[in-house]
Amino acid sequence: MSYRKLVGATALLTVALLGAAVPAGAQAAPALPCSAASTVKEKLPNGTTWQLCWRIHDKAGLMLEKVFVSTKLNPQPVQVLDSIRLAQLHVPYDTGDMEFDDLTDLGMGGYFLETLDGDDCQGGSARVGSDGSGDPQLRKVLCVSAEPSGLAYRGREQNWDENGETSVLSSKQGHDLVLRTISKLSWYEYVTEFRLHDDGQISARLGATGDLAPETEADAARGWPIGKGADYKATMHYHNAFWRVDFNLDGKGGERVDQYDTTLDGRGEMTAKLKTTRTAIAKEGTFSKVNQRWWRVTSQSSKNTDGHPRSYELVTGGDDRYEGHPETKPDVTFSQKNPCDKYASGNASDPECPVDNRTVLDFVKDKEKMTDPVMWVRVGFHHVPRDEDQSPMPMHWQGFDLVPRDFTAMNQLTPDERAGENGNPQPEPSDEPSEPVPSSAQPVPSGAGG
Template sequence: MNKKLLAVACILLSILSVSKVSAAEFCADEYYIDQTMPNGTRWDMCWTHDAAQGVRYHNIHYTPKDDSRRMVLYDASVAQIHVPYDDNGARYHDVSDYGLGDENLLSLSAGDCVGGTRSYYNSKAAICRSMSKDGSAYRHNEVRQDLHMLKVFSVSRVGEYLYAAEWRFYSDGRIVPSIIATGALQRYGGASAEQHGWLIAGTSSIGLSHMHNFYWRLDFDLNGSGSNDQVQEINYSEYAGKRYRQMTSFNNEVARSVNPTTMRSWLIKDGDSTNRKGHSISYEIRMNESGQREIGPSFEPFTENDIYISKSKSCEKVASHNKRVYDCATDNLDEFVNGESIQGQDIVAWVGVSFYHMPRSEDAPYMDAHVSSYEIVPRDWHTVNPSLDYVPPINLRLSAVDDYVTASASSALDIDAMGNDTGSDITFNTLDNPDNGTATIVNNKIRYVADSGYRGTDVFWYSIKDSSGTVFGARIHVTVTDASTGGGSGNGGVSTGGGGVIDWFSLLGLSLLSSLLLLRRRHA
């Protein structure tokens, strides 16, 4: 009997250990994507169906090889496909007025997903995901490394058009969202409309020209928090043969346009986290293909800019005709962005890319696939090139960061003050005496003991130095509490990861295991 119980217990423990690794964290397993690439890079995320936006991706995490898993995007989706025609006979808003989901979301065949894996929503093959090689990550002389990508896409039909909403996640941390448009021409005109299009057949079959204004909604939560993300604009000016970089920080909601002359791009930067060089981690939005532009009439003010930065609001989901889909006081991007402060707020970047489609004979009866895309590129997310298969010597910038910890009044606390500091061969240089306790260096940590009877926050300085002798100082903030309040958090502000939630599967397993052990004792 004991041997049988022990065998069952071992099986349960095995199930528990596997469930913690393979189970999705933010969604059911069937809506979870988890891909590790040959270089060790990992992307994992969830997806969900949305009647208007088709497929949304959320809780998107990126893990470089031998590095930390960090969230990049909390939510990412197609936010509008606006199609105004040159004859002004139609101005479609495909996402809000027709929807990319429900019956308009196509079921993908095996031929649509060659070499990939299909995932299902209500028995419909809604998305395809695949991993493939995409050329070289880098090459220097004879040294090179492959670049790989995870591609996920869904296909929706609106009228005669087919739209493939595609997301590419690369092994170097880049993200490339794109929309591939194909199908058949939606509208034709007669001979009198020739100035609004192109002769396709006969003497009077005019394929009408039109613009595709594609919009994406990107809710950044860099490193898992959106409230400390910052937005900057990068521009370059030229004078006397030299080019100069200018950085502009935005504290309020803003609408901006691309500027090829200044090679403008936008930076979403984490306010707290850095790489090992001490540089703030960030992602840069590059709209290098924005060579075409359509500014609509006054009743379409959302077309007047290419990127909008807004405070995140749960009802603001699509770039135009928002009220047709959601119960919201605002209807389009021009209303979303009304000057509210974004300091300490969760922010959303709305990115617009335009494609002007002048039909040609080759577009009938079926048009070729045209692609509209942009890039979201990591900047200082890594310490070195993440595609390297070795770690080169790194000259780390000396930097010390303030530490915030909680100590119990009744015991000593060891603080890993240098755990979030950077530099080459850093060591402690000086340590001030706290006003309300004592501090000593023990095993390369700072041991703090509060004075008897003291309750409150004690603040004192320490400094570090690197191999060159350069010195950098920071403060330690110790909040001293009674023992019963559960003090003793001494990780020095460094994220320890993990979480305090146990899933139902693990709870059930532990319950069964406890019951088996109890039976074992009874039969012993």
């Protein structure tokens, strides 16, 4: 018997026990605090189900609330987010003559929200809901679709035994549940999109299309020639998007924020040693990327079945930092949850709240100790126009990912043949593979409850 075959048998046993460990009724749906019309619940081909409440806010646009995920391996729905939404869209032009706080000067919802049309929701389901205006209209505003996301994973396990070489291939196409709305703010049109991946990742992004601002000519330092010759230079500008993210991991709340930094730490025998350290962020503040820095929001009371605290990691990608305002410089702000903190800038819009609480910097200025952190993520895009921007402008995107870190004990899409492979990667078989004891031999209960 080959070593791998033995592992396979162990894996089968583990799967059987996994199945048995799911208590009756464990797959009960969470009681979402919204009606059927404002619920999205969809199962992706790999068995992952996302369920949530949605609505349109007149200023913030599409809001997702009470976001739960369950997977084939972890069938009990577990909450990830209390809510996620845009928190500002600040658009300053490089000439310094024009800037807009689109959420609070216009609003992404209400009559700026487009009714889905044409190819807007091809292959998906155009859901009807209130546009969030002061005179609410029921319209087809939310597109829900499931979209292939490429190769989710691939691994070929090769074995050699008396019968020669055999292999087991694990290769799987991934899918995202995609929710999107479109807002038309005069010439620009914005797509608010949330992608809920089948492996538990959540991606938030903003797409911009439509047309360049007309009649905004600039010099060569601030504009780019479009059209024949160099007669007209379209003005360069920024799209500074902010999102508000409120986690509620496993419905227990009270998360902590961790920052990790990796630095050089002397030499090993062959190359540099590196050191990764954690800094607990206990108090409100603003934070920015340096090389090898990242953050995660970590549950203090919910663990996966490996005994590791569940968390989600903030992963940022392409970003242009706008230096023209102090509040657009930090990459991320963590603040204690406060109903008066609504918009990353232009926040003073509620008479119940202080008039001087204007930006994310005000949210954190008293450095309050956080017991319920809210994450404000900023991602900027400096748009240097190009000939191809007309017309309409090809969609350009900006956003970030929330990646599960120890939310479950293993890859949420782990196929049956890999179910036993949790823990120290398998050692190579020795000449006498008498008693291989994979670290995964201990069956684990379903990863849902804690």
